[in-house]
Structures are given as structure tokens and as C-alpha cells.
Amino acid sequence: MNLPDPSVLYSDHLDELRRRADEALARGGFDHLVVPSGTAHYQVFDDRDYPYAVNPQFKAWLPLTHVPDSWLVYTPGKRPQVIFHQPHDYWHVVPAAPSGWWVEHCDIHIIRSPEQALPLLPPAARSAILGEPQSALGDHGPNNPQPVIDYLEYHRTYKTPYEIALMRQAQVLAVRGHRAAEAAFREGRSEFAIHMAYCAAVGQDATELPYGNIVALNEHGAVLHYTQMQTEVPSPLRSFLIDAGAGTGGYASDITRTYAAEAGSEFQALIDAVDAAQVGMGRAVRAGFDYKQLHLDAHLALASILRDFGVIKVSAEEALATGVSAAFFPHGIGHLLGLQVHDVAGFAASDRGGRIERPAGHPYLRLTRVLEPGMVVTIEPGIYFVDMLLDEVNKSGHGASVDWNRVAQFKPYGGIRIEDNILCTEGEPDNLTRPLFAAH
Template structure:
């Protein structure tokens, strides 16, 4: 997409947000809304702060991740007013704004004060943000009904948001290729992380979440958080779950790579990828997201049988008796946007058969979701099944061998379109 078209979409996005927010304010009886960007809290007993990426609604309007102590005022029928914190400071650099059209859609001011700006009285004011930063700010803080309505403004993505998510996928795909190549060249988890960052041009502190990079058995820990600096003597598998933040918007992609010679594990990876492709094809308006999750368990059951891990139990029994949940314990995915696990996904609780499902809605045009089936050898979940009454149906020798590979997850980012879906990850060659 040409940069001029991209920037034009951003001004359209701001106009759409103005309309959506005006409707929400009117429906809940507010005359104006002040949004705090937030600020990084200080670590206890230290003079260093935690990493900061900004409050969701502030990013929704501005895309300025990392911009602390800033404020945005929304007033019906008037231009949004943005105060950006820029102190006179020889310790740190201030944000340099590029000259882009969105600045004509807002009134931008600069302030050297961390506190809320002085404003003319403008009726009933709502103020939203981290309560720790709102103590001295006049107005009604974080009214729950209004917050829920504002969350809904993020459910159906604008054309600009989808363009940002597509760009975030494009950049992340480059990183995933570099990570795969680093693994196949014998790199450690730490070296794979560096290869990913080099290819994406984004420090891990700026990424939307801490990259999950698991080699061998580490791939079986769903949110594995460490990086070994030494590669194992026998690399068998790589699972990398990593994304990129672009103008505030996140990609969230997972790929699994078998080492050369790991034929059994490679066959499982291929089988899960085929299942994942079918699940992505299910995405369409009117489809219950939970139905995709349930279809995943049916697919996992078929894959377990086809791979010879389980025998003597039909696919329906594998699902009903909880066998597939031992191999695939998490949900099929979530909303995606300016937060990796974007808001408003659960208007109702997760169903009993999918307690970790983060999205329980019926899909509609403009929603963006992840589709991420997995198949893992997790001892704490699987051993009770193997040692129980159903244990005789498992090939223990094969499963014990696969423990050294950890697990598989394959994740794409998918837009719900008017008549189906657009897979942003595959579109970018992922």
C-alpha cells in the first residue's frame, strides 16, 4: 500500500472514532472524555521503571506507544485535543513527530507537566486511564458502562487498523523466517531471539509481548519465558511465538520448525498445519468462535489417531473423555488489535468445555482474530491420562520420544470479511 494511501486511511480512522465515541458519550450521558496515556510505574525499592507501552484507548486514537504522561480530550462536534508530554530534559530524548496528515485531524499541544492539563469546564467529564495516575484529576473516573462501550468501538476494525495489522504481520513474517534459519543453523534460543529482532528492526522491549522461543522440550511450556544461551547438543524442534507492534497495532504469529531427521515430529507439524488451514477457512460472519475451538478438538483427535499416538478409541471418545484437552489445553485464539489479547472478547463466560477460551462471540465483519491450534507433550497434563484407565490406548514409547520435542503451535492473524476471511499472515508469506 502506498504511504500516501496509508496516511489517508489514518485520518479516516480518526473521523470514524470521533463518531463512535460521540455515540458512546451521548448514550451514557457524558459531555466530554479525557483519556490518559498512562505512565510506567516504578519498580519497588528501585529507581527504574517497568517497560511502558501505553493505555489502549490512547493508542486507539494516536498509535503512540511508549508516550507517557500525555492526554487526549474528546468533545462531541469538536476537534480532538492532544497534549504530548515533552519536558526540558537532558537525560532523555523527546518524541519527534513526523509531519503526517493525522496531525491536522487533531489539535496537538506540548506540555512539560506530567499532570492532567487545565481545561475549560465542559459539562459532565469522564476520565479514563490507570487509576494510579488519575488521583488529582477532576471528573468521573473509569465509569464501567462507558468503558464497556468504548471497548466495543475496538471490536470492528477500520480500514486503517487492518492496514496496520497487515504491516505488523509483514514485518513479523520476516522475523520468523530469520528465527527459523537461525535454529536450523544451530543457534541457541538467545541467538534465535537476536535474529528475530535484527530482521524485524524492533527491540524486544518495543514488541507487543515477550517472544516465546522454545527449543526442544521448552516448546511444551505454553508461555516459556527464558532464553538458553547455549544450543542443545541435539536440536530437535523450535516453537517461536512472536509479533511486532506497528503504529500501536500488534501481530501475533507462531510457527513450529522440526529439525532435519525428525520425521515423526515433522509429520505431526504437517498434520497440525493442515488442520490450522481448515480452521482459518472456517472464519466468516455468523460463525460462533467457540465452534472453531470445538472443531479443533475434533481435528486433534483425528491427528492423534492418524499418527498412531492413540488407538482403540474413536475420535468422539477422545474428545468426550478429555484426551484431546491433555494435548491441546488452551483456547483456539483471541481478538487482536492494539492489544495482543484485545478487549471485548467475552460478553459471556467461557464454556465449560473451553475454560481458557478468550473469545466467546459470534464472528462479524471487521473483527480480527487469531487461530492457533496446538499439540503438546506436557507431562503434568498427559501423565495422569497415560497412567489412568485410558493409558492402554496410548503408544507410550512414541509419546516418550516426542517429549523431547515439546510441542507444536501454529498461529495466524485473520480478518473477518463480508463473505469469509482474509489471512494476513499467509498473505504476507508466513
């Protein structure tokens, strides 16, 4: 599959970022945008640092993810300035000298120590400085002015062609990893071994992936963010849920698949039903459609599946109204995706702030906006058999709505989640994930 080349799209991407920055600075009353890349964080009472994570506001401008103590400076009407920290250091790998297709679009200043950035930074009092407190240098402490943040984060929702090109590349890597992980599962390997197979296929280790892999066998699939990764293989081996992505140029993919050990099992039939429903939900990612409604529609679709399989005894509508469906589908239908896995501004009412609240009774939905072209969202319905949530159904007085014998039959399989990444366009939604699975 031929993918767009991000390098030929970068110039237009920078032009768009300049336009956004010009307006954001005007709203905040500032003359300069200053973005530190971030610094290393050290563990308490120790000399070991946590894995470095670049400031998302920095990597929006530059395809750089491993350059601590660097800075991006933008002044309206001028070229972006990159203050690139390349220390003299024999303890660690030093970032290579700036090179590649992005360098011709920026003015680059090499520094050997963090303090050498100070004379290259504009006056702090006239600068919107976006970052974390640890990035402070001299009087250049991040001030994170809200009008600037609100505008930039809101418009980050609308991906440029450059960003979409990088996200497509991240899809390719992740699907390669998912195929390797499925093969490892079919070979009867442990959670940890499956995770290692995934990382090897993607070519990224745990600190480079956009989030910690969820690799869950059997009952572990009922833990929504399961990250323990056992080294022993359970017996019998019943099911496998993997939620794993990859990163390219600072942009993420986020994909989930679920498999049954026995192709002809009833659990496989349940997976197939959820998968078919998920495809239908993905087709609803259209301009003008309210994502809150998509979430509620997902509850109805999943509750209908549960009724078809005899797990619940009431209608889908009653299951949604009474909260029974939430016991089996306790998270949101998805979220925005981009520079961050759970990308920003999911609740933003406008680029001047404000908040669109979640529907009552659905506290974990991460996106409440109306869909618009350029948004990339995840669609990730799930059905799980979680003791704690099922106990709450009984305590709420709705236990008669559930066939507990059927629950007992499915509980050893943990749960099911299917997740694709979908681009909202002016017309048909563009599923970034499914075609790659079909091609591999």
C-alpha cells in the same frame, strides 16, 4: 506486495471513533472523553521504572506509543485535543515534536510538565476518564465508567480500514523476523541468539514488541509461554517453536511456527498434519460462525491427527468428551487481535455488557462470540506433550486411551503450534499471514 497507506485512511478512522465516542458518552451521561496516555511505573523500593506501555484507549486515536503523561480529549462536535508532553529533560530521550499525517486532524497543545495539562482538561465531574489509577492528575482520576467502557471495547472488535492497514504492516515485520529466526535455527544457534536475530530483522527490541517472544528448542516447546531463552544449544537439536509478533502504530501481529531439525522425520510429518488442519480452521473464520464451535471442531481435528499418528487409541469424539484431547491441546484456538495482543471484549454479549461463557471444560478459550466482518482473530491449534497434563490423564482413569510409547517418542520434541492472523469479511476469510510467508 503493495499495502494500503494508513495515512489516507486515518480521517475516516477518526470519524468512526467520534461516532463511537458520541454514543458511549451519551450512554454514560458524560460530556467529554478524556484518555491519559499513561505514566512510568517504578519498581518497588527502587528508582528503576518498568518499560512504559501506552494506554490502548489512547493509541486507538493516535499512532503514538511512546508519549507518557500525555492526554487525548474529545468533546462531541469538536476536534480531538492532544495534550502532548514534551519535557525539558537531559536524562532521557524527549519525544519529538508532533509531526506526520495525523497532526492536521487534531488540535495539539505542548506541555513541559505533567501538571501543565490541568488547565487544558475539561471538568472532571463531566468527563469519562479512561485509564489506570497512576494516571490521576489533580481531580482528574480515571473513573472508567462501565457503560462507556462496554460500548467502546465492544466496537473496538470491528477494525476500520486504517487499523487493518497497520495490522498488515505489523504482519510484514513479523514474517521478516520469523524467516530470520528459522534461518538462525537451521544454523544451530541458541534460543537467545535466535531471539536476537528475530529482533534485528524486525527492528524492534523486547520492550517494543507487542509481547515477549517465545523461542523454544526441543522440550521447551511444551511450555506454552516459554520465555527463558537459553544461551546454550541443546544436543541433539530436534525442534523449534517460535511465537512472536511485531507492532506498527500501536497495532499487533501474533504469529507462531514450528520446525523440525530433520526434514524427513516423523515429527515433521506431525507438523505438516497440524499445519494442514490449521489452514482448514482458518477457512472457517466466516461471518455468522460461532467461535466456540470452531474451538471444539479444532479439538476433533487435532484428536484425529493424534489417532492417525498412534498417540491416542480412541475416536476423536471420545477424546473430546473425556478430556483426553485437552491434555494435548490445553489452550484455546485463538483470540481477538488488535491494539492488544489478546484484544478486549472477547466474551461480550453486547455493547451494553453481559458475558458469553466458555464451553464447559474449556477454561482457557479467550473468545466466545459469533464471528462478524471486521474482526481479526488468531487461529492457533497445537499439540503438546506436557508431563503434568499427561499425568492427569492417568489419574482421571483414561490412561488406556493413550499409547504411552508413542508419547515417549514425541515428548523430546516438546510440541507444535501454528498460528495465523485472519480477518473475517463479508465473504472469504482474509488470511493476513500466509501470503506473506509465501512471498518471502
